[in-house]
Amino acid sequence: MSDRILAPRHPGFAFVVLFTLLYLVQYGAYQWVPDLVLADVVYRHGIVAGAVSVIEWIAPGERVVVDGHRLASPRAVLEIVRGCDGSGVLFLLVAAILALRAGPRHTVLGLCGALLLVYALNQLRVIGLYFVAAYRGDWFTPLHGYLVPTLFVVVSALYFAWWAARIRR
């Protein structure tokens, strides 16, 4: 696809179309990954284990353990399922970065940064939500379902804008 083919006078339109298609491709591919693979491999080792290690380090008294794709302690159990892995935001960022069609170096750096950012933010989110579930359960829904998701998208948008601005210099 090129701007000439899609919209020679409207490169913004080309960006939006490409962005949407790239998001949908990623989402579609994600649906093909079996739940068991996500739960037993990706979530257990990639998300839960790391989060438990951090919680044990900052609050050893929590006695939180890895229970498959769950963080479990006497105070709370947090289950990691599809949608709790940061994939939605990652797909948005990857789609936006690729749709901008920067040079290969900038694109690779942007994608690597996106992956690190989303992973770090998601781990922070999981760890934070564990403590919320354990100590302030009444805050869980506002944070988990409202404030944190929107903040996640906002921070990712800021990263994209920063990365895009660096290309233009």
Add this chain to the structure above:
Amino acid sequence: MVGGADPAVSHPLQAAAIRLAAAWALLSVAGLVAGAPLFRVALPWLEPICAALLPGFAASLRVVERTPDTIIVLSLQALDAFRLGAHVVVQPLERLEASTTLLHNLVPPVLLFTTLAALPARGWRERLLLFALGFPALVVVLALTTPIHLAGLVETSFQDAAGRLDLARPTPWALRWMLFLEGGGRWLLPLLAALGCRGIAQRLRPAARTTGGTPLGKG
């Protein structure tokens, strides 16, 4: 890049970041404080969509304020027997309910207007136009999210019933769309809507149209 609309801040990225953060904070607080009365305004056009998604049921929507979570409740009454195969799973006039938390459904509106605030605009008139376009966009975004989410929850219960009866039932599109929304679609839609609003605003004010680049601004 095109300079931002805020004269006090020279760097467009800084200006966009400030608008983004401020809009997110203000809209998030607005949702927490006044989300229920604001959302009630949308119920009259969301209710018919729910009814259309679930033929054979009379549908009504209401916002129920309770502790700890205010919820949106879809109440259904079967107009006729609802069958799965040869089995009647819902009797005529039987009532069903599905609910979702209000805050969950405020995510798309918050993202829509936060994005509109962050997008570059040439002057306050275009900024005002962007926000004005946000309201019809909000109608579309809400129509594509809340009713389908609720219908998807109802369909989930029907799928579960079919499973218990060992019946093969194709996954309804409302359920697929609900899963898409939960997987990130409810973030994608308001972003696309905001970009669409910017495109329309630029067409309505051709003197302010950028000559290249991306929705971020001039290339």
